[in-house]
Amino acid sequence: MVAVFMSDDTGEPEVELEARLExxxxxxxxxxxxxxxxxxxxxxYEEFEENWPDCWERAADLLSWDEAxxxxxxxxxxxxxxxxxxxxxxxxxxxxxRHVEEGAKNRAAIKWEGELGExxxxxxxxxxxxxxxxxAALRDLGVEEDDVVTLYMPMIPELPIAMLACARIGAPxxxxxxxxxxxxxATRMNSADSEYLVTCDGYYRRGDALNHKEKADKGLRGVxxxxxxxxxxxxxxxxxxxxxxxxxxYGELVADHEGASVEPVSRDAEDMLFLMYTSGTTGExxxxxxxxxxxxxxxxxxxxxxxxxxxxxxxxxxxxIGWITGHSYIVYGPLALGTTTMMYEGTPDYPEKDRLxxxxxxxxxxxxxxxxxAIRSFMKWGTEYPERHDLxxxxxxxxxxxxxxxxxxxWYYKHIGGEECPIVDTWWQTETGGMMITTLPAxxxxxxxxxxxxxxxxxxxxxxxxxxxxxxGEAGYLTVNDPWPGMLxxxxxxDERFIEEYWQEYSDPDADEWVYFPEDGATVDEDGYVxxxxxxDDVINVSGHRLGTMEIESAIVGVPGVAEAAxxxxxxxxxxxxxxxxxxxxxxxxxxxxxxxxIVAAVxxxxxxxxxxxxxxxxxxxPKTRSGKIMRRLLEDIASGDELGxxxxxxxxxxxxxxxxxxxxxx
Ligand code: WT7
Numbered sequence: 033m034v035a036v037f038m039s040d041d042t043g044e045p046e047v048e049l050e051a052r053l054e055x056x057x058x059x060x061x062x063x064x065x066x067x068x069x070x071x072x073x074x075x076x077y078e079e080f081e082e083n084w085p086d087c088w089e090r091a092a093d094l095l096s097w098d099e100a101x102x103x104x105x106x107x108x109x110x111x112x113x114x115x116x117x118x119x120x121x122x123x124x125x126x127x128x129x130r131h132v133e134e135g136a137k138n139r140a141a142i143k144w145e146g147e148l149g150e151x152x153x154x155x156x157x158x159x160x161x162x163x164x165x166x167x168a169a170l171r172d173l174g175v176e177e178d179d180v181v182t183l184y185m186p187m188i189p190e191l192p193i194a195m196l197a198c199a200r201i202g203a204p205x206x207x208x209x210x211x212x213x214x215x216x217x218a219t220r221m222n223s224a225d226s227e228y229l230v231t232c233d234g235y236y237r238r239g240d241a242l243n244h245k246e247k248a249d250k251g252l253r254g255v256x257x258x259x260x261x262x263x264x265x266x267x268x269x270x271x272x273x274x275x276x277x278x279x280x281x282y283g284e285l286v287a288d289h290e291g292a293s294v295e296p297v298s299r300d301a302e303d304m305l306f307l308m309y310t311s312g313t314t315g316e317x318x319x320x321x322x323x324x325x326x327x328x329x330x331x332x333x334x335x336x337x338x339x340x341x342x343x344x345x346x347x348x349x350x351x352x353i354g355w356i357t358g359h360s361y362i363v364y365g366p367l368a369l370g371t372t373t374m375m376y377e378g379t380p381d382y383p384e385k386d387r388l389x390x391x392x393x394x395x396x397x398x399x400x401x402x403x404x405x406a407i408r409s410f411m412k413w414g415t416e417y418p419e420r421h422d423l424x425x426x427x428x429x430x431x432x433x434x435x436x437x438x439x440x441x442x443w444y445y446k447h448i449g450g451e452e453c454p455i456v457d458t459w460w461q462t463e464t465g466g467m468m469i470t471t472l473p474a475x476x477x478x479x480x481x482x483x484x485x486x487x488x489x490x491x492x493x494x495x496x497x498x499x500x501x502x503x504x505g506e507a508g509y510l511t512v513n514d515p516w517p518g519m520l521x522x523x524x525x526x527d528e529r530f531i532e533e534y535w536q537e538y539s540d541p542d543a544d545e546w547v548y549f550p551e552d553g554a555t556v557d558e559d560g561y562v563x564x565x566x567x568x569d570d571v572i573n574v575s576g577h578r579l580g581t582m583e584i585e586s587a588i589v590g591v592p593g594v595a596e597a598a599x600x601x602x603x604x605x606x607x608x609x610x611x612x613x614x615x616x617x618x619x620x621x622x623x624x625x626x627x628x629x630x631i632v633a634a635v636x637x638x639x640x641x642x643x644x645x646x647x648x649x650x651x652x653x654x655p656k657t658r659s660g661k662i663m664r665r666l667l668e669d670i671a672s673g674d675e676l677g678x679x680x681x682x683x684x685x686x687x688x689x690x691x692x693x694x695x696x697x698x699x
Contacts, residue, residue: 059445059478061454065427069474071337076472080488087489088115088517091333092325095368096130097121098298101325105515111535111546112522113515114302115326122296123305123328124167124200127367128160129296136343140372143346143395144189147236147378152189156370159193161291166197168292169285173228173260177202177297180226180307184217184248186210186235187377190264190282191353192363194230199305199324202297203228206307206319209354210235211658213681214247216317218254220309223319224524227257230282232264234271238382241270249276301325307524308356310462318533319524320356320462327465328364330518334466334487335365338456339399340428340473348374349401349430350388355659356462357432360518361401365466380406386417389448393421400448401430405596405660407440412595412618415447423448428473430456435564437586441480459483459564461550463534465518468492469562481586482563490516494556499538499547504558507565511538512548519548572601572611581664584645587638588613588631593621598654598662602646602671610646611635612671614654614691623650647671649694653687655679670695 066072080087085105092101101119131139137157144152154162175181181198183205185191191207198205206224208217221229231248234241245263252259263275264282275281299305305324309317335341339361347366351357353375366373374395380388392400410417429449431441436457445455454473460466469492471477471484478484486492491514493501502508523530538547553565566582581599588597596616604610615631617623628648635643655663658681669676670692679685 057480059454059480061474061477062452064452065340065454066474068427070340070342071472072474074475076337076475077485077488084489084514088329091329091517092116092119094332094336095121095126095325095329098125101301107515110544111515111531111539111548112527113519114521115323115515115517116301116329119301119325120298121301121325121328122200122202122299123324123364123368124163124196125296126328126332127196127199127364128156128163131156131343131370132160134370136370139343139370140346141367142189142192142373142375144375145377145391146188147239147376147382154189159196162193162286163196163200164294165286165289165292166193166282167200167294168289169262169280170197170203170228171201171294172285172289173262173280175201175203175228178304179203179228180224181205181228181230182217182221182224182226183207184210184229184231184244184251185264186232186244186266186354187352187375188232188235188264188266189375190230190232190266192367192375195306195353195359195363196367200294200296202299202303204304204306206309207354207359208309209352209659210244211352211354211683214251215254216681217248217251220317220319221251221255221257221259223309223317224307225257226255227259228262229259230262230264232266232282234267236267236378238379241267243271245271299324302521304521306359308359308462310356318529319526320520321522321524322465322518323521326517326519327360328368330466330516331360331365332368334518335361335369337472338458338467338470338487339365339401339430341366341369341371341399343370345398346372346374346395346425347399348376348392348395348397350376350380350406351401351403351432352659356465357401360466380409381413384417385413386420389418389421389423392423392426396425398425399428399430400426401432403433403660404431404436404440405434407431407436407444408589408596410448411440411443412616414619418447423450426450426453428456429453430458432458432460432467435566435582435586436481437589438480439590445480454478457483459552459562463520463550464512464516465520468512468516469564479557479561482557482561484562485560486562490514492562494554494562495538502556504556507553507555509537509568510550510552510554510562510564512550515546515548572599583639584611584613584635584643587635587643588615590638591627591630591634593618593627594631596654598664598667599645600664600667600671602668603673604646610671611643612647612649612667613645614649614651614667616651616654647695649691651687651691651694653684655685655688655691656683657681658683667691 099120101116103117106114106117141156141159142154234244261279349361458467459469469483494508537549584599585597595618598614602612
């Protein structure tokens with residue numbers, strides 16, 4: 033399953049990291065930030081350690097409980113851990129009612145902006161009303177506690193409304209990213225045995241009205257259950273959609289139930305809040321199960337401690353709610369803390385490449401959280417776009433999803449943060465529910481390219497193949513050696529696969545020692561800062577030397593003129609695998625022999641001659657999934673001259689042939 037990259041005699045990885053460490057500098061948290069931060073006492077690390085697991089009461093205390101819990105951590109049936117057992121609460125109550133009761137009825141909860149420029153603001157009072165109305169409507173449709181409701185919607189306010197309405201009546205939601213295909217929807221609905229779907233007619237992308245309903249209908253044809261569907265009318269006259277026999281109009285349902293009062297159902301802390309499907313090493317998506325108490329406490333705590341969210345903030349996580357980042361840090365964490373959370377429907381370059389900066393300026397956004405891949409696009413577009421806007425409202429920046437190369441980090445720090453905002457580089461996963469490794473922005477110095485130390489209470493380590501901790505500077509595997517409240521509880525209806533995927537590698541069941549394996553490679557430095565190298569399945573083996581593709585990419589994107597790079601291993605007769613690099617240049621740079629040489633030299637300089645690219649291919653784009661992840665498998669196929677795998681899940685399938693043609697013509 034796992035591509036082991038440490039197969040030499042000693043079991044030690046041979047990845048040479050000196051060069052990468054050398055290019056680091058450190059940055060101190062700005063004083064102005066420290067003075068106002070939610071968490072600024074460095075003792076927090078010790079407090080958590082000395083008082084573990086009771087330290088997690090600090091997270092639970094951020095919530096309102098209907099019934100107090102008896103036990104913080106129940107580990108009798110590890111790794112099926114339980115948190116805050118005996119406790120009861122409702123997530124919708126915690127995200128809405130209690131803020132209204134505390135006088136925040138008129139505070140903006142969600143500020144939404146459509147791609148064409150229309151805006152909608154929901155106060156906490158508005159949001160509660162609509163959530164109650166829709167919760168009542170769902171009940172009328174037959175939704176009962178514990179029924180899984182599938183939500184297949186783009187970035188429109190009705191998505192978080194539907195999530196909270198489900199939470200209110202104790203029906204777990206399963207959000208399927210709107211960019212996923214009809215087949216993906218069907219697979220997930222069947223896997224969850226879901227009988228309810230909330231979707232919409234369509235949405236805008238770069239000014240075009242996309243027909244989403246058609247895709248949903250196609251998906252429904254592959255669903256085994258009889259499904260009741262609710263359709264949100266996002267596009268009005270722009271797109272006429274026809275409701276089938278089992279379909280209901282969202283607007284009508286909400287109007288019919290206007291003013292309804294729906295008591296939030298008290299859920300056991302361990303009751304499922306939602307399911308989120310994610311891809312694994314096999315083709316079958318994994319249904320990650322998150323719970324009401326632990327997940328909500330964990331996202332609230334990390335939003336408070338890491339994102340420094342305060343009720344009076346305007347906070348913006350520019351992710352899609354169809355992914356875990358949006359669940360945890362657009363919806364549940366921020367709303368649990370009673371802040372104003374932004375939502376934007378469209379793309380960052382529509383109608384112009386300054387769209388996001390314009391939005392930040394107009395809304396006086398305090399905190400901005402995005403992905404390194406986006407930052408690299410901004411870099412490519414150039415500084416003129418952020419320079420057009422007053423970004424002085426920003427106090428904190430964040431990144432998530434992949435390693436950030438120091439050059440992009442520094443660009444973000446300088447051109448978006450004005451050298452006055454700390455950056456949190458947050459490592460976590462769908463499975464972890466919330467952030468695990470990151471600096472605390474008022475406490476730790478920042479090291480570009482390194483996520484930072486594990487959060488207080490998180491025992492993350494970097495180990496060798498035998499599970500022994502390795503020395504600073506060497507590459508190994510990331511493990512998490514203690515449970516945490518936001519962790520997945522199991523894979524939906526598949527406890528066996530849950531154990532196989534995450535607990536098999538490093539645990540010692542006979543000794544009842546359980547170690548979580550996230551399948552990432554990492555290094556740790558002398559200060560305990562973790563640099564995540566990427567999934568261990570993205571690692572290549574050249575002449576018996578193991579190289580992180582992420583590292584090579586980091587070297588390449590350090591070359592002036594390079595915007596983005598993807599590195600994969602391709603079959604090689606002599607070396608086993610060789611390094612193939614696909615490079616996107618910045619707009620003002622030209623592909624040339626000279627550029628190629630500089631890229632090769634940078635790789636040799638940063639990592640060593642062993643990582644010397646076999647081929648450097650210039651391409652205008654990389655094949656990406658709809659979620660923005662580079663489809664390495666296809667690049668590997670091209671590099672190896674293999675038959676190309678499935679391209680149907682790509683956002684830009686046409687680019688694959690374009691690149692393949694270049695390889696064939698020997699360009
Ligand atoms: C994988 C998880 C976390 C929500 C979005 C992705 C990679 C995530 C970082 C980071 C380096 C990172 C890891 C991880 N990853 N954050 N800050 N630095 N790598 O969630 O789809 O479950 O993917 O994303 O490889 O295992 P996901």
